[in-house]
Amino acid sequence: MNRIQLKRSGILRMALSGVEAMDPDARGGETFLLRAAKIAAVVALYWFVSITMVFLNNYLLDNRELDAPLFVTFFQCAVTVALCWLLPLLSLLCPGRVEEDFPSLQKFDLKTSREVLPLSVVFICMITFNNLCLKYVGVAFYTVGRSLSTVFNVLLSYVILKQSTSVPALLSCGVILGGFWLGIDQEGMAGSLSWTGVVYGVLASACVSLNAIYTKKVMPAVDGNIWKLSYYNNVNACVLFVPLMIVFGEFHRVASFSRLGDLAFWGMMTLGGVFGFAIGYVTGLQIKFTSPLTHNVSGTAKACAQTVIAVVYNASSKSLLWWTSNLMVLGGSSAYTWVKSLEMKKAPQKETQDSAKEKLLPGEKGSMGV
Secondary structure, three states: OOOHHHOOHHHHHHHHHHOOOOOOOOOOOOOHHHHHHHHHHHHHHHHHHHHHHHHHHHHHHOOOOOOOHHHHHHHHHHHHHHHHHHHHHHHHHOEOOEOOOOOOOOOOOHHHHHHHHHHHHHHHHHHHHHHHHHHHHOOOOHHHHOOOHHHHHHHHHHHOOOOOOOHHHHHHHHHHHHHHHHHHHHHHHHOOOOHHHHHHHHHHHHHHHHHHHHHHHHHHHHOOOHHHHHHHHHHHHHHHHHHHHHHOOHHHHHHOOOOOOOHHHHHHHHHHHHHHHHHHHHHHHHHHHOOHHHHHHHHHHHHHHHHHHHHHHOOOOOOHHHHHHHHHHHHHHHHHHHHHHHHHHHHHHHHHHHHHHHHOOOOOHHHHOO
């Protein structure tokens, strides 16, 4: 289960505000090789945590004896809540060794919980649909099945925020859509297509975009602290999951599960929650040591490696067009990231020029020309 709610705006905020920026002067004593080694280690850690989390969740969700995806997600949210309680205590006991940005959560504020609730509803939909997509399509097709997040970002930004998108960015989205449909076609020809999984993937992609929008809205309620947001978000999710599990009869399935007393199984469940929590931290760490653009490029490369590992692990044979669909999705996503980064660099220059023009009022032009 990809902790997709810490993606984009929330994670970037954490990386920029929760962790002190690394300026060149502060690193003056470091050699180039040492800095390169640190960056390589951080990127490798991100890849390890992210890929392991996907395969681990696929294993847990693909368990034929326990068909309870909501319970698996609920348990991992509970692990996140426990870690949010534990880490502030560790930061006090081990100052300097544990990140000190974790807020004190001794008092639960109902007002803050209510303000975060709209995000929590979207968050529940996002991680549930994400897990169900992973359950039905597997890891190999997961990248394509969950590839429309960028497309929904453009659509929802226009519908909700009234923000237009440039032609190059739209063309990148077109490449992603083409790869998505080609991937569905090739999965169908191979006889391994799950339309249920595809629908869940599309819904998860839409919820990822909504999650980013709502994260920006509720961030002031938690003083801009991503860990505080994660705590309240997961507490709300744990409460909301209970009636859902009752409606879908998952408590009965868990009670009749043959491995209920198996410590190894619960260890795997707990490990899944730990990796789900850790993905937010390592993502922010990668942004800190590189840049948001490099992080997106790394994520794209990681998705490609993840797909290759899944195909090799399952000893699958895929057609050239199947691989082409994956390359189109990854290439379109990378192109969109590159285009948006260029636009963001130009934006400050445009704002500076606009502000200068505003000063050139009719009555001031003469003096300004002197």
